[in-house]
Amino acid sequence: MTRQAPPRWLQRALVFLLAPRDRETVAGDLLEEYREEQAPRLGTLRANLWYLRQSVSFLSIRSAGGPPVKAALTWVSVATAGAGIWLAVMENILKHAGYGVRTAVAAAIVAEALGTLLFLVLDSRPVFRLIVLAGAAALGALGISAIARNVSGPHFEGFVLIVGCLLVAQAVMTFAVVLRAHYPKAV
């Protein structure tokens, strides 16, 4: 006998959103509830919508600072550090006017990216957490400023736009991860 079940892609999406520890147990709980209560009572379509709603609830609660965002933040931090190093190297090769200040800014970008990576590994002390948050705020502001100047300026540079977006993404994700991990609000 074929049992009713939510669409396979939806089940996979739920599993993706769950922490490894919960993948089997939570997916099993929801499948059981779907089969024994929701589908017989609501019909397939509405039961699927129920399953979708429950899955989305993990997106909003877990992924805001949960494993998927942490993983993404790790890669964004690596990319940001790489971009900062590349900027510093190029500034020192080209040596345009004001390159010293821009090199210092690039070094700060690298420091914040490496600090975020360290934070992700160590999940450490409140002082470090505040430094990472302050750095993220500065990176976000720098990113927004870079994007605005690039879009409104006379010379559009794709690389600057990419770096600006990276900085903003890193800032937003850092806030999500840090606040979720250390200041969880009462649900």
Added chain:
Amino acid sequence: MLGAFEQAVLLAVWKLADDAYGRGVLRGVQSALDREVAAGAVYATLDRLEQKNLIASRLEEGTPVRGGRVRRYYRVTAAGVKALNESKAALEQMWRGARWPLESNA
């Protein structure tokens, strides 16, 4: 003192006793609060309560209806019972001297 939602989850686990696994807890919380509750909120709260050592969990074999996936059963620890009792006492202490339902004193 525990938050209201934490109390609802912890109480659901306590009431279910040996049958306290995720699905039952979700239904118990919905029944106690008389509204549909997001599963994500319940499981996040269960995780948090476990981190605080207010509940403990164990895994047991799954059934065919859940595709053989294992179940995680929860039980309230002694610290959890203490926290629930303290929360109730704190609430009662807070309400002492006030006649319910309150009337506007403006």
